[in-house]
Amino acid sequence: MNLKESELTRILAIDTSSAWCSVALSLGDDSPLFKHEPVSAGASQLLLPWVAELLAQADLSLQDLDAIAIGVGPGAFTGVRLGVAAVQGLAIARRIPVIPVASLDAIAAQLVHTKQFKSVRPKHIAVAIDARMDEIYWAQYQVIDDALPIRIGEIKLCKPEDLQLQGVEYIAGNALKEYGERLFSKSNSTTPKSHLDPEMGVSALGVLECAKFQWAGNHQIDVHLLEPLYIRNKVALTTLERLENLDQRPKS
Numbered sequence: 001m002n003l004k005e006s007e008l009t010r011i012l013a014i015d016t017s018s019a020w021c022s023v024a025l026s027l028g029d030d031s032p033l034f035k036h037e038p039v040s041a042g043a044s045q046l047l048l049p050w051v052a053e054l055l056a057q058a059d060l061s062l063q064d065l066d067a068i069a070i071g072v073g074p075g076a077f078t079g080v081r082l083g084v085a086a087v088q089g090l091a092i093a094r095r096i097p098v099i100p101v102a103s104l105d106a107i108a109a110q111l112v113h114t115k116q117f118k119s120v121r122p123k124h125i126a127v128a129i130d131a132r133m134d135e136i137y138w139a140q141y142q143v144i145d146d147a148l149p150i151r152i153g154e155i156k157l158c159k160p161e162d163l164q165l166q167g168v169e170y171i172a173g174n175a176l177k178e179y180g181e182r183l184f185s186k187s188n189s190t191t192p193k194s195h196l197d198p199e200m201g202v203s204a205l206g207v208l209e210c211a212k213f214q215w216a217g218n219h220q221i222d223v224h225l226l227e228p229l230y231i232r233n234k235v236a237l238t239t240l241e242r243l244e245n246l247d248q249r250p251k252s
Contacts, residue, residue: 010066011215012051012090013208016043016083017075017103023047024204025054026212033057036203043079047086062094067220069099069211071106071202073229074137074155075129080228088223097220099211102229104129104139104173106206108149111172111197120195122169125149129201130178136160137231138175140168148213157231161185172197 009028016022021043025033033054039046055061070087073080091098104127111117111125128138135157141149160179165171165187175183176198184191214220 010060010064011069011099011208011211012054012065012067013069013101013204013211014047014051014083014087015071015103015106015202015204015207016047016079016086017071017073018079018202019076020201020203021046021050022071022202022204022207023050023054024208025058025060026208027058032205032208034205036205044082047082051090062090062096065094065096067097067099067211067215069101069207069214070226071103071204071207072100072227073103074131074157074231075103075202084226084228088226091223091226096223098223098226099214099220100226100229101207101210101214102151102155103202104137104155105149105151105210106202107173107200108139108141108151108206109209110203110206111200112143112146112149114197114200116194116197117170117172120170122195124167125170125172126163126165126168128163128171128173128175128183130175131157131232133232134159135232136163136175136179136183138163138173140164148209155229155231165191170195170197172200174198174201 011026013024019038021039022036035050068087068091070083087098107127123143126140128136131137137155137157139155140152143149160182163183176196
């Protein structure tokens with residue numbers, strides 16, 4: 001651990017890119033303060049009060065923060081925009097640097113701490129989440145010992161059947177729950193259930209894990225450069241496209 005990382009004790013991490021509102025506050029070597037709850041459309045009402053609550057618990061103000069980390073997607077379009085806009089509002093006036101974190105990277109970072117993952121100890125993993133519109137976001141990662149997983153290439157968008165699993169030993173993300181066997185239609189091997197984690201989703205703790213690593217490498221940015229990560233340009237299906245997707249679904 002370098003000097004800069006050891007001195008860092010105050011990172012606020014936020015994620016609203018999924019159906020959860022999630023906020024974490026790093027307190028050096030102590031366990032971070034953390035709030036994480038499912039919401040329907042209420043993240044806009046919860047987010048700023050939660051930030052204020054965690055700062056008050058730690059007896060800190062926004063001015064005391066070293067950086068604010070934010071999950072920039074991909075994910076729910078409205079949720080990603082909400083989180084980015086909130087961080088812009090918090091950081092601009094106080095000139096706090098920000099750290100953008102991709103949602104799949106955050107999932108991978110938190111995944112390696114789970115009991116199930118540690119029992120399997122895979123070296124090559126995939127994270128796949130529901131992108132709606134009958135598509136998934138996915139990426140592959142290399143795991144080296146206890147270090148942060150290293151993403152292999154870019155985050156991709158595709159149909160569930162086009163997920164590439166060559167060499168993958170472990171899969172996580174809600175795409176497993178949403179699309180099931182469709183994800184394995186082009187795979188020649190069977191993945192045991194012990195190597196699948198359909199419950200692992202993005203949270204501020206994963207965002208925080210990635211942010212600490214990025215801060216140590218001086219990868220924080222000015223808040224004016226902060227943008228959502230959009231993998232898909234088109235965010236809605238036409239009525240005709242929705243009907244075509246229904247016709248193409250396998251019959252039960």
